[in-house]
Amino acid sequence: MVRVLIVEDERKLAQVLSSALAAEHFDVVVAATGEDGFYRANAELFDLVVLDLMLPGRSGLEILQTLRQRRIETPVLILTARDGVDDRVLGLDLGADDYLVKPFALPELLARIRALLRRGRPSDVFRLKAGDLELDLVTRRVVRADRLIDLTAREFELLEYLLRQQGHLVSREMLARDVWKEPRRATPLDNVIDVQIARLRRKVDTEGAARLIHTVRGVGFVVREGEP
Amino acid sequence: MRRWWHRAPIRVRLTVWYSAALTVLLIVYASATYVAVRHEFHERLEEEAHIETSGAALNPEQRIEQQLDEILVVLALGLPLIVGLAGIAGYMLARRALRPIDHLAADARRITADRLHERLSIANKHDEIGRLAAVINDAFGRLESSFEQLRRFTADASHELRTPLAVIRGTGELGLAETRTPAEYKEAMGSMLEEVDRLTRLVDTLLQLSRGDAGTVRLSPEVVNLGDLAREVGGSLSVLADERRQRVHITAQPDAVVRADRLVLRDAITNVLDNAIKYGPAGTVIDVRVETGPGVAVLAVTDEGPRIPEEHRSRIFDRFYRVDEGRSRETGGTGLGLAIAKWAVEANGGQIAYESNGAGSTFRISLPRGTGAAEESRS
Numbered sequence: 001m002v003r004v005l006i007v008e009d010e011r012k013l014a015q016v017l018s019s020a021l022a023a024e025h026f027d028v029v030v031a032a033t034g035e036d037g038f039y040r041a042n043a044e045l046f047d048l049v050v051l052d053l054m055l056p057g058r059s060g061l062e063i064l065q066t067l068r069q070r071r072i073e074t075p076v077l078i079l080t081a082r083d084g085v086d087d088r089v090l091g092l093d094l095g096a097d098d099y100l101v102k103p104f105a106l107p108e109l110l111a112r113i114r115a116l117l118r119r120g121r122p123s124d125v126f127r128l129k130a131g132d133l134e135l136d137l138v139t140r141r142v143v144r145a146d147r148l149i150d151l152t153a154r155e156f157e158l159l160e161y162l163l164r165q166q167g168h169l170v171s172r173e174m175l176a177r178d179v180w181k182e183p184r185r186a187t188p189l190d191n192v193i194d195v196q197i198a199r200l201r202r203k204v205d206t207e208g209a210a211r212l213i214h215t216v217r218g219v220g221f222v223v224r225e226g227e228p
Numbered sequence: 229m230r231r232w233w234h235r236a237p238i239r240v241r242l243t244v245w246y247s248a249a250l251t252v253l254l255i256v257y258a259s260a261t262y263v264a265v266r267h268e269f270h271e272r273l274e275e276e277a278h279i280e281t282s283g284a285a286l287n288p289e290q291r292i293e294q295q296l297d298e299i300l301v302v303l304a305l306g307l308p309l310i311v312g313l314a315g316i317a318g319y320m321l322a323r324r325a326l327r328p329i330d331h332l333a334a335d336a337r338r339i340t341a342d343r344l345h346e347r348l349s350i351a352n353k354h355d356e357i358g359r360l361a362a363v364i365n366d367a368f369g370r371l372e373s374s375f376e377q378l379r380r381f382t383a384d385a386s387h388e389l390r391t392p393l394a395v396i397r398g399t400g401e402l403g404l405a406e407t408r409t410p411a412e413y414k415e416a417m418g419s420m421l422e423e424v425d426r427l428t429r430l431v432d433t434l435l436q437l438s439r440g441d442a443g444t445v446r447l448s449p450e451v452v453n454l455g456d457l458a459r460e461v462g463g464s465l466s467v468l469a470d471e472r473r474q475r476v477h478i479t480a481q482p483d484a485v486v487r488a489d490r491l492v493l494r495d496a497i498t499n500v501l502d503n504a505i506k507y508g509p510a511g512t513v514i515d516v517r518v519e520t521g522p523g524v525a526v527l528a529v530t531d532e533g534p535r536i537p538e539e540h541r542s543r544i545f546d547r548f549y550r551v552d553e554g555r556s557r558e559t560g561g562t563g564l565g566l567a568i569a570k571w572a573v574e575a576n577g578g579q580i581a582y583e584s585n586g587a588g589s590t591f592r593i594s595l596p597r598g599t600g601a602a603e604e605s606r607s
Contacts, residue, residue, distance in 0.1 A: 188502040218421025
């Protein structure tokens with residue numbers, strides 16, 4: 001079982017995080033203060049640490065620095081409320097593996113955590129599947145129930161991303177950044193994403209076939225067989 | 229003559245006043261001296277006549293000395309007196325000339341943030357103080373309009389932030405009021421999350437704008453081909469145009485090259501083009517034209533949508549300003565798109581303007597042309 005340490009002083013947020021991770025079948029430990037977090041990260045073995053940077057007592061950056069100085073190489077994902085570049089850069093410089101700016105979407109956090117845990121393992125996937133839908137990354141062909149589906153380049157990338165996150169929620173923000181490579185939120189991309197998803201769905205989930213691409217209102221999308 | 233006097237600057241009036249005062253005083257001084265000397269001479273003549281009759285005698289040299297001494301006394305007493313009088317006259321003149329400054333100060337003290345509509349009173353608009361007061365009044369005017377803008381912005385921002393908050397609160401309260409089916413709960417939570425998303429985007433955008441205001445955004449300028457950038461943005465928004473059966477038609481001169489922060493500039497073009505797609509009627513053409521002029525590269529986006537009425541044009545780039553309240557909210561805009569576009573263009577040293585000639589609306593972004601080749605070889 002994957003063990004995750006959450007160092008977060010805001011009780012409500014810590015609770016949400018811990019429930020979300022527990023739902024993904026992780027073994028979750030919560031530390032509510034910097035000292036406690038530091039002690040646990042040093043004394044116990046974790047597969048991943050989710051670290052809030054603004055903590056009372058010992059700050060997140062301090063904990064991170066000390067951990068790395070002691071050659072504890074557990075992947076660390078930092079959470080920061082400040083969206084200034086300096087904070088992030090400092091965190092990454094000190095050895096954090098990834099960061100998220102509050103307020104973040106849970107699907108996004110889960111995707112990042114999965115990515116960090118996957119890291120180092122080779123991904124030898126050439127073919128992605130969901131039900132009777134098959135996407136071939138080499139020939140770039142998409143087939144559903146033996147019917148070839150003609151997709152545009154963007155639709156292909158979108159479907160590929162959704163299939164890679166199969167069974168997991170994908171937020172519009174994640175799509176904007178990872179599929180559209182759009183680093184900023186201040187652009188009107190949400191409409192574009194919605195339209196693109198609608199088109200993809202028209203091609204993939206044709207009448208008669210079971211629905212694969214689901215919209216979860218207020219959160220985003222998920223590819224899954226059966227109900228979302 | 230009177231007219232000229234009023235138009236004359238203070239330095240001229242002071243000079244004239246003071247010269248006049250000094251002339252009067254000098255005439256008085258000279259006359260007094262003259263009278264004194266004349267009196268001495270007469271005395272001497274009388275004495276000489278007296279000597280001739282009596283024969284008793286001071287020698288002439290001694291007498292001249294004596295008379296010169298007396299003249300010296302007159303001069304020595306008169307000079308400080310005249311200097312003193314001249315000083316007093318100068319003081320009074322200066323006080324009179326500078327009195328408007330005291331009035332100005334009193335006026336200025338009266339004007340506070342709440343009373344920015346008041347202005348300094350100007351006694352004489354032609355002299356230095358009048359001109360100074362006019363300049364200060366101008367500054368107050370600009371201050372007043374920025375204050376007004378800020379006040380409006382704060383009111384608008386809190387309104388925009390309150391709306392999603394009210395929806396979240398209402399949905400939550402309603403959801404908890406009775407026991408509902410899981411589907412209904414999902415619906416309620418989804419609705420709340422949508423509003424949270426809207427709030428987040430709003431806060432992000434406001435943050436970006438306020439960073440822009442504070443000048444803390446670090447731009448990384450590079451050589452950007454405006455035509456390529458327009459095609460890139462057009463490509464990413466083409467699905468939106470497709471949905472409305474619109475066609476985005478891009479024509480670009482290949483040498484329209486500027487030096488700008490690519491991402492920031494892309495924000496501007498994206499917002500302007502998105503705007504055109506939203507307001508252009510279904511089935512029409514949106515024309516994007518990239519051209520060059522002397523020293524500038526221009527990107528113009530024209531749609532066939534309704535023209536923006538004259539009275540709104542000066543404010544369309546204001547934050548949260550909406551020409552048609554209902555319509556834009558429906559399309560899901562934050563009301564900040566054009567404000568972001570304006571900031572993004574100006575941060576890159578350019579200008580953005582709205583114009584309308586006959587049918588449709590045009591947003592014109594002009595940027596100083598970057599000498600592409602030279603810049604590239606330098607970096």
